[in-house]
Amino acid sequence: MSFLRSPKKPDLPAEPEPVEDVAVIEEDAEVAARKRKKKILRGGRRGTIISGIQAALLKRKLGE
Numbered sequence: 001m002s003f004l005r006s007p008k009k010p011d012l013p014a015e016p017e018p019v020e021d022v023a024v025i026e027e028d029a030e031v032a033a034r035k036r037k038k039k040i041l042r043g044g045r046r047g048t049i050i051s052g053i054q055a056a057l058l059k060r061k062l063g064e
Contacts, residue, residue, distance in 0.1 A: 037062055 040058060 033062065 037058070
């Protein structure tokens, strides 16, 4: 019963997508730590101000 099947079509190879160059940006460990700390300090609501106790705990956590 080969007449019920559609004729076989040749498989066309898919074209590979063009590869984009990615630039790697390195930053100082000190700058990265400063950014992490700033993100933690300012991560909440805009009006959030951390207390002295929270600041001390944060410094201990970040190893300062």
